[in-house]
Amino acid sequence: MTVTDIAIVGVGKIARDQHVPAISGNTSFRLAATVSAHSCLDGIENFPTLDQLLAARADIAALALCMPPQARYEAAAKAIAAGRHVLLEKPPGATIAEVEALVRMAEARNVALFATWHSRFAGAVEPARLWLRDKRVRHVSVVWKEDVRRWHPGQAWIWQPGGLGVFDPGINALSIVTRILPAPFHLVSSTLEFPDGREAPIAAKLRFAGKGGFAVEADFDWRQTGPQTWDIEVETDAGTLLLKSGGAEMHIDGRETQQWGDVEYSAIYRRFAELIATRSIDADLSPLTHVADAFMLGRRVTGEAFEE
Known part of the structure; x- marks a missing residue:
């Protein structure tokens, strides 16, 4: 080896x-x-x-x-x-x-x-993609809310241009949705909330239109304390799929199908070894494109100041 x-x-x-x-x-x-x-x-x-x-x-x-x-x-x-x-x-x-x-x-x-998009390697993501591949999607709801003080303590770069603010975690959700949905989608509106004096948003609400008429709605917030929320719900013509815990759990019509542990980064390095062996490139930019679109179309609102 x-x-x-x-x-x-x-x-x-x-x-x-x-x-x-x-x-x-x-x-x-x-x-x-x-x-x-x-x-x-x-x-x-x-x-x-x-x-x-x-x-x-x-x-x-x-x-x-x-x-x-x-x-x-x-x-x-x-x-x-x-x-x-x-x-x-x-x-x-x-x-x-x-x-x-x-x-x-x-x-x-x-x-x-x-x-890399580490959330794409969460255990339930590939099973979710396979379940959805022959379904007609009707509506997608993404709720991604966490506590920035817990996950990024003292990291000033996240509030600077290029640091993405709440899209640092929000892009994880977008990386999953772009992987599992059987049809493409594009942004139609976004509202970005910037804390007073900060250069990156602390919250965002996005709406996308999908091919075939479905909508994707995403609610990102970096101010949630207590239990964290990383959920993606996909309503289809054959039932409702729910990914919880950032893609570590999958539920179909309210029934839990399986739970996975923390497997994301081990899977990333297995993939990197494959790419090195074949000198290949894996660089899907669709999650970053959606974030860029959110900034371009974003209606900016200023909220109260945020301090660590």
Whole structure:
């Protein structure tokens, strides 16, 4: 079995909570180094900058980029130019154009590029897609509400341009919906609530029109305390499908069919190993396109100030 040495660039909460365990549990990878100016992992070589890692460790074939999206393009471009395979944490970049440019670079350099959408790898997502594939969709309701203080404590970048605000979690819902629905849909209206003094929204209400006449309505909010809500309900001509807990549970007509554990990042790294083996690209930008459309069509309202 071929083992690929990989480095994590950006050693923050998502890297520690998800990427490190997923890499450790995958025999196709060996965590060989990290890149961070302010943090490190015990027993793992750390470089203050990506340039230093690329110059010193030609043996490291793959990089997982876990820094905020505003800085991801420059890092990915350097890595691809150096012939390294690249995994992009979601969202894959701050703009659609820069990710499209990375795809062209990876094609020219013949390296793997993986724009990950971790929620697509939740256990119920593929079963839901298979159940829906021959159904006529009538209506879709998405309710994605969580507590930003719990999941992004002290992370100022999420409130800056390119940080996406509530769309940082909301794009997870969109990544699932774009995967499971049997017909495409497009945005027709959006209302974005910006806290006073912030540059990214804390809440959003979206309405989409789907091919064949169905509607998709999404309600995103970053102010929910207590139990968190990550639900997608799809009404069809043959019953109602409900995904709960971010895609970890599936219910058909109120009956639970199965529950899955936390399998998303282990599945991501299995997919990345496949892409590396074939030097392939997996970069679906449809979730990011819907977010960009929400900003373009968005009716902006200002809410009360939000403080950590």
